[in-house]
Amino acid sequence: MTTTSPAARKPGGARVGVQKFGTFLSGMVMPNIAAFIAWGFITALFIPDGWLGSNSPVESWRWADSAILGGGEIDGVVYPGLVGPIITYLLPLLIAFTGGRMVHGHRGGVVGAVAAMGVISGASGTVMFLGAMIVGPLTALVLKWVEKPWQGKIKPGFEMLVDNFSAGFVAFFMALASFFWLAPVMRWITDVLGAAVGWLVETQLLPLASIIVEPAKVLFLNNAINHGVFTPLGTEQVQETGRSLLFLIEANPGPGAGLLLALTVFGVGVARATAPGAFIIQFLGGIHEVYFPYVLAKPLLIVGLIAGGATGVLTNMIFQSGLVAPAAPGSIFAVLIQTAPGSHVGVILSVVFSAAVTFAITAPILLASRRRDIAAEAASGDPLAAAIARTEANKGKSSSTLSNLAASAASTSTAVLTAPIRNIVFACDAGMGSSAMGASVLRNKFKKAEIDGVTVTNQAIANLDGTADLVITQQQLTDRAKAQSPNSIHVSVDNFMNSPKYEEVVEMVRAQRDSDA
Structure with a gap:
């Protein structure tokens, strides 16, 4: 773990810029995931090939209502249903409103939604979402x-x-501009993207997408990839075919599960001790971020994740299986709930096979380095510090030396340390999942230490407003947190779930209380 004062170097770099852009894209979609899930339920039940649709082998007890909900013609009356209007209007407008609100508050959301109607009216399909x-x-x-x-x-x-x-005039002119100018451009871009995905499917090369997706996930671009790219493209496919395997390219819990199982059996030290709990959180809870630190500590493990991800994609291609909506979070329960009718065999096998392949490739890697890992931990005395040292060696570049929080805090400015720490924020890419669990762990430690008056919360890095006294992030995200909250103390950890440095945070707060008494 590293601790930096507000006077630390100015963060930057291409990686941080890419993460910021990806976080902004996912930030428009993630708050509206519930709407996508609701639409997925409606689609799975009421489209003609759905569980209760007109072409379903399951005999509906009220077929007419099912047809009306899914859209269709009954007795000469055409019903639009719920499926089409939700995907055509509601979902894109929610995305546009959320994006506008992120930039300029509620009024920004309103004008953004109005302007989005220009894209919706001037185009269709994925154009609506990307536009x-x-x-x-x-x-x-x-x-x-x-x-x-x-x-x-x-x-x-x-x-x-x-x-x-002023807002009305801006919304008016931007709606016209999006109708006449943006919609045709987005239609062309969508045709290119759709043709690229179609070419990958036709040539059986779509599994190669895992070569990009799996490493990008570990660099905390998972939400940007899934919700910024695959969700719009997959939603269009669902409208056309009733299912899409694109929802499972990133969200498949199989590769992460296989990695954590391999660490449970063949890992050493703290990695082996924490992997079983991480498996439950990742596979059942759907919080994929929990396995990222293990890969960052031993980057060669990414090979197993790539192979497992590609296996899952290939399995879904063979069985022509997929989901009806995004699986968010990427839990096995969410995956099964969103599985399209007739796709359960393929989807389940894609998860099982991807986990098995990742396990089979990861196990020899762990066994080959087992002696070195044990020796490194025996020499180090701090497993996390040894893991960071191995990460530096594998990456071929150095990072700040890990030291305990007390020693690091002693090197920060007096103004920071004398200010009482009352507001601690765990920040991650989405502000949910791993950061929420980390905040819960630290709250329990404060409770056991009988220290009150300290608020521990979790939120997305993009929502940091500079009011936090201390911000805790995973090492890969600290630079972005510094940019958002430059006047806070920043703490970098490798694992939100089991960092021994939390005890030192508690001791630092206790020491401050004692000195003020």
């Missing part, structure tokens, strides 16, 4: 720029009038 991701935040940004010259200069009583009309 909404662009025009929503862009319109909010335009509104922010337009209003900047007269901010704080409007006479009292006229603020609402000016704000409403």
